[in-house]
Amino acid sequence: MTENRPHSDRQEKGRDAYRMIADLYPLCRSITGNGVRQTLRLLQARIPLEIHEVPSGTQVFDWVVPREWNIRDAYVKDSWGQKVIDFQKCNLHVVSYSVPVHRKMPLVELKNHLHSMVDHPDWVPYKTTYYKETWGFCLSQTVLGQLTDGDYEVFIDSELQAGHLTYGELVLPGRSSEEVLLSCHICHPSLCNDNLSGVAIATLLAERLMTAPRHYTYRFLFIPGTIGAITWLARNRGTVGRIRHGLVLTGLGDPGPITYKKSRIGNAPIDSSVAHMLSHSGLPHRILEFSPYGYDERQYCSPGFNLPVGRLSRTPFGEYPEYHSSADNLDFVQPTALGESFELLRGIIKTLEMNRTYLNLSPYCEPQLGKRGLYESIEGDAMALLWVLNLSDGSRSLLDIAERSGLSFSSVLGAKDVLVKNKLLQEMEPLP
């Protein structure tokens, strides 16, 4: 389906996503706090997100919503009063969820709280300490190497106290109460591919679907990773049973090949839909089996839920060196890649929307296509007509037919339209 959409639209969407990432980049997000709220408010300018606040201390399955963390400033000064590390220059410099501190200490003691990347001496790593009360700074190996012995002033002006976990949710009702879940995480500070690319692509898709006719109900979640997904699942157990398809969106802006990680179910319709779209996309891609490590698919695919939720990315986390470092910046993500990711996602959603099961109303022998003017060229679409007629026995969806015939879903869809118009095909009533 991507082939029918003008190339310029894809480029436009890629540039739009990139601008959104650039706007969100400076904010200091974490799993709670004002950085998350600012992020969600910026998104509300485009899509009518509902913002939920869940109090610290709320029990969510085996977990407890943590205290809220906020930070105003942080630095390390050397004995001459020079800032050798400055949070204002890069919010990755402070380990996320660091407790407040204001002390002097010798370099030898300070080093216990410093994190750098030996293999990439100019990059600043991204570290967190959500569930262990401590503090720390991240810096480049180069700067670390230049620190001389002596006393340093350490200052982190943060607070960690009862507050809320904040997340955004948007529900776009469809004709059916069955749902498609689209989930992205909003807990990382100045990191572009992980997680702003997912946030931007999800926002663009929501915008598009807001004005489109919808078979399914679409539910978008903009949540902090892990604790956010767990919190949402704990508060929405009644909703979970309506989820028919789902995707975790992350890492969609780097130039690497598309990577789809299957749901735990492994052969859910979302898995076959994405696999079909990818195999007909012409894009280099990989399909990975489910494994229990990764992003929020870990929670959606935990055995008690076992939801049909896969993960759509480009290069998987951990396979690109920029991952969780200051190099995951505005130079790393690319409008072209973002546009391509968006187009693919749109095609997947269209496949889900359109993939229904039809019945051949003339199942005994072939209907006479010629008298209806449908048989002009057997090389062209007539093969799609024959395949759809032959396999529409109520046991196969249009996607099943595309897979069996080797045709693209869009060819099968075109044939379906022609046959329905000619009263040779009828959509099956869903089971009550």
Next chain:
Amino acid sequence: MTENRPHSDRQEKGRDAYRMIADLYPLCRSITGNGVRQTLRLLQARIPLEIHEVPSGTQVFDWVVPREWNIRDAYVKDSWGQKVIDFQKCNLHVVSYSVPVHRKMPLVELKNHLHSMVDHPDWVPYKTTYYKETWGFCLSQTVLGQLTDGDYEVFIDSELQAGHLTYGELVLPGRSSEEVLLSCHICHPSLCNDNLSGVAIATLLAERLMTAPRHYTYRFLFIPGTIGAITWLARNRGTVGRIRHGLVLTGLGDPGPITYKKSRIGNAPIDSSVAHMLSHSGLPHRILEFSPYGYDERQYCSPGFNLPVGRLSRTPFGEYPEYHSSADNLDFVQPTALGESFELLRGIIKTLEMNRTYLNLSPYCEPQLGKRGLYESIEGDAMALLWVLNLSDGSRSLLDIAERSGLSFSSVLGAKDVLVKNKLLQEMEPLP
């Protein structure tokens, strides 16, 4: 099984099929008309075909039996009165189902009604216009190029009027009312591989089965393509449920490798029987998945019927350049290929006939083969004995055992005979 039959018998059958093709070659067949009747009458000299006549206008599912077409003569004369195209020389010259015409017209107008083959300038193509009232001539590209400007006399002495669709049917009752369907088409004029090879092989098989003991009931259909199969199915809905196995026979005389196209079911016993025979035949061959285009398997395998009917051919239609042209003639088909096709078909039929399920009557431990003199050589047939005993638990047919063990069906059959004779094996009663 082919290996046990004398080579000379295969040669003899090949020559016999070839002579039959030569006799039928000159007749001008179409989907209706006297050419079909003459063809069936010639076959009646060998097998007691019943000839059915179905009136024009009869509704058969989504189709209507067309008017009957007959032709006496046709030509195109140039302005000097010379016949440049002459139906009497080759019946492919007239587009089948051409309406009568007798006019003079300039070359420029005539050319709208002329068909030739650019890639094969000396061959005359085969064209039809069953469901569109028009007329036309087919000729070689060479002759077409020699036509000079001027007026031409066009004459087609045909008639298209209410009559009948004619087909032949032969039922050979077996011990069981379950049926094997063998179908070939008789609607093509002077074309040897497509369709006379199928007609000849089917006739030879019918002849052979007439005098053989039969487990199954055999039903041979000699029908016009598409409309004939549809007509037969519409008139025999009660019979259809008894068809357990079936083959469409066509294109069995060219020198290419055997090609089997599976039934829509894909793993019906006919599919595994043919695959087994081919893999043990030593013949080069291909097995194709079902697709909804082709010969009359399109109708038998339409979703409302979904019969276990595959297609047996050598080179598939459209993959040999002689297809649907005057080059599909008596030089193209070969007695050797015909004999080989017949032998293969005979082996398939024998497999179907013999493939039943047996029960090991001594299923607890091995029976003592030695005391029955059955254990002479473990390298030889004793392995077949052991396999048949081990797997005859009521869930596997002899063919299943052959496939699982890697032995040929004939080895398994031989072991079955020995074990039945020694009261170690018994045929399972079919389910009531």
Next chain:
Amino acid sequence: MTENRPHSDRQEKGRDAYRMIADLYPLCRSITGNGVRQTLRLLQARIPLEIHEVPSGTQVFDWVVPREWNIRDAYVKDSWGQKVIDFQKCNLHVVSYSVPVHRKMPLVELKNHLHSMVDHPDWVPYKTTYYKETWGFCLSQTVLGQLTDGDYEVFIDSELQAGHLTYGELVLPGRSSEEVLLSCHICHPSLCNDNLSGVAIATLLAERLMTAPRHYTYRFLFIPGTIGAITWLARNRGTVGRIRHGLVLTGLGDPGPITYKKSRIGNAPIDSSVAHMLSHSGLPHRILEFSPYGYDERQYCSPGFNLPVGRLSRTPFGEYPEYHSSADNLDFVQPTALGESFELLRGIIKTLEMNRTYLNLSPYCEPQLGKRGLYESIEGDAMALLWVLNLSDGSRSLLDIAERSGLSFSSVLGAKDVLVKNKLLQEMEPLP
């Protein structure tokens, strides 16, 4: 699991098995008789085997327990009175179950009763004549070639009369009445790999299990091949239904790669357990599909029983030239190979013992591993924790989880222990 056990233990077990083989080697065993009794009495010094005596003439399914065969002496003397063949030097010299004979005959007549190996002129073959009353001698091709014309005195001091078939059985009760069957044959005379290696390894395993906690009940059979297995099955039809896993042990002392032959079921837990252990063992190995020829798996896997019994060997019988000859001697089997085989078998048994199904007690989202101190290193065992939690939904055993995750069974077992200790996992109650 093999990796955790000290290498020295494996070596010790290998040497112990080798000494046991050396002790048993001189005895002249057959399918009945005093050689079998002596063998079993020697084993009783280590394990409390129960010895069963089944009278000749007892009907066992399609077979009858044969007369008992015993032999005191045998030789062939040339016309100078020199012993050219002497049973006292090698008990393979007499065809097992030879009837008594004491005659003079010319070489030409004697040769009808002589067996040698053309391809291995210095080896003495092993032959039997259990069910055909005759007699014979086996000798090397070299000695045979040196025999000159003249009369020879032939003497076999054997008896074949009503007696018993003797076998040994050891049952080690476990917490469960479900059984693991371990079967080896004891009917071959001075042959080391076939069958003494199996006898020795089975004895060592029984010794080990005698003092270990046991989930399953273990049943060891030391039986004559074929007729012994048939006799045991005929006398123990009530027991058979409790056998959950089983192995035939034979050919475990040669230096070739491990070969596992699957049960007839093909995907029984014993099949997947052995396959998993082998794939994680680092040992060269092969896995063969079931076939109905071989050792006593033929009887256990006959269709009436269809027990989950595979066969564990190194080089399969018939694929090593020493098979059934005097070269299958104390030089052919090796302590190292025996030790390795024992260790592998011990690992398989441990897998069977430990392979149960658990339930994640916190199945909704991941439990918070961090607060339990279980999340230190995601690269290490935390992946095993995540896999066990994610897949312990009651439908998968620990072995299934190991196979799905690609982890070793021992990693999965370690994770299970940690999770059970942390009350995150609980063993499923077996179905009543």
